[in-house]
Amino acid sequence: MTKADIVDKVAAGTGLTKLETEAIVEGFLKTVIELSPHFSIIHDQDHHMRWAIRIFFRTLRFVLIPFVLLWEVVTTPKGITRAPAEQQRIDEQTRSLALYQFKTCPFCIKVRQEMRRLSLAIERRDAQPEGPVRAELVAGGGRAMVPCLRIAEGGDDVRWLYESGAIIDYLRGRFEQN
Ligand SMILES: N[C@@H](CCC(=O)N[C@@H](CS)C(=O)NCC(=O)O)C(=O)O
Numbered sequence: 353m354t355k356a357d358i359v360d361k362v363a364a365g366t367g368l369t370k371l372e373t374e375a376i377v378e379g380f381l382k383t384v385i386e387l388s389p390h391f392s393i394i395h396d397q398d399h400h401m402r403w404a405i406r407i408f409f410r411t412l413r414f415v416l417i418p419f420v421l422l423w424e425v426v427t428t429p430k431g432i433t434r435a436p437a438e439q440q441r442i443d444e445q446t447r448s449l450a451l452y453q454f455k456t457c458p459f460c461i462k463v464r465q466e467m468r469r470l471s472l473a474i475e476r477r478d479a480q481p482e483g484p485v486r487a488e489l490v491a492g493g494g495r496a497m498v499p500c501l502r503i504a505e506g507g508d509d510v511r512w513l514y515e516s517g518a519i520i521d522y523l524r525g526r527f528e529q530n
Pocket residue numbers: 364365366454457458459460496497498499514515516517
């Protein structure tokens with residue numbers, strides 16, 4: 353994995369711009385590489401890089417993820433209230449939808465918040481780990497990018513809708529009360 357790969361991953365995962373991410377990654381790697389000679393397990397440049405990358409992702413996971421999840425809780429909107437029969441009708445419709453997502457992806461959080469605001473019980477499928485869910489997403493939609501809304505349109509017709517903005521527009525268009 354190169355530094356450019358790390359920058360891409362972190363930028364995608366945090367929603368920061370590439371420029372901001374580059375500055376953070378650059379600073380972090382520099383610090384870790386400067387510190388690494390103090391540890392006897394570090395033998396060569398390759399080890400430096402691998403060690404730095406591992407520490408970087410661990411730090412990011414432990415520091416950033418709780419904040420992202422807390423942010424989701426704090427910004428949770430109040431869901432709209434429907435008459436029970438109307439909510440039941442909507443619940444039946446949303447059974448044909450599934451959101452492929454990562455728990456801490458900011459674009460997925462944006463979509464989940466809109467689902468909450470619209471009181472939509474859409475199934476969520478975690479596509480982050482390598483496994484059947486991710487494989488389903490790639491096989492059906494063509495990309496391992498999230499969020500992606502799987503829309504079963506009846507019969508064998510399935511539509512895979514990428515892009516958080518497009519998903520939100522679709523949900524509003526179909527479920528927003530007039
Ligand atoms: N423009 C997209 C961005 C989505 C995005 O960057 N998702 C990241 C996770 S936060 C992702 O799936 N990265 C993997 C990839 O692009 O292959 C949106 O608004 O939905």
